[in-house]
Amino acid sequence: MPDNAYCNPVDDWDASWVAWELEVIELVNAARASGGSCGSEGTFAASGPLTWEATLTCAARVHSMDMGENDYFSHTNLMGNGPGWRLDQAGYSGGGWGENIAAGYGSPEDVVQGWLDSDGHCANMLNGSFTLIGVGYANVAGSDYGHYWTQTFGN
Numbered sequence: 001m002p003d004n005a006y007c008n009p010v011d012d013w014d015a016s017w018v019a020w021e022l023e024v025i026e027l028v029n030a031a032r033a034s035g036g037s038c039g040s041e042g043t044f045a046a047s048g049p050l051t052w053e054a055t056l057t058c059a060a061r062v063h064s065m066d067m068g069e070n071d072y073f074s075h076t077n078l079m080g081n082g083p084g085w086r087l088d089q090a091g092y093s094g095g096g097w098g099e100n101i102a103a104g105y106g107s108p109e110d111v112v113q114g115w116l117d118s119d120g121h122c123a124n125m126l127n128g129s130f131t132l133i134g135v136g137y138a139n140v141a142g143s144d145y146g147h148y149w150t151q152t153f154g155n
Helices: 015-034 054-069 083-090 108-116 119-126
Strands: 097-103 132-139 147-154
Touching: 015 108, 015 119, 015 132, 015 147, 054 083, 054 097, 054 132, 054 147, 083 097, 083 147, 097 108, 097 119, 108 119, 108 147, 119 147
Parallel strands: none
Antiparallel strands: 097 147, 132 147
């Protein structure tokens, strides 16, 4: 993780959560290798694998934990800050970016399938112009959804 005040709280992450984050990346890369239809977003040719990136992971983890701890589900946090702000705080200096969020899915397989079944989320995952990924998973007991997921894409 980047060594900054924004990312430090998510540097020491539960090992089982990390394993699920990495499994999501593997599943997304398998989908990208085949390409496919994302409904209204069009058909995407097969593309290369996404590479894990620390600042994208920081932004994704912070958002997943924040959604769980504060019981909301949105791309915008309760202070009105969106994905671009999170990426700036994490220190991301790449070009374009995208974000997928999900809540309530209890496994990597289920959340990736949920995203693939949603045209816009599917398009983010299969978009060949994205080359980098960060995934944040948080399991927050007592929260509305329990399981919170964020994927952040970049290039």
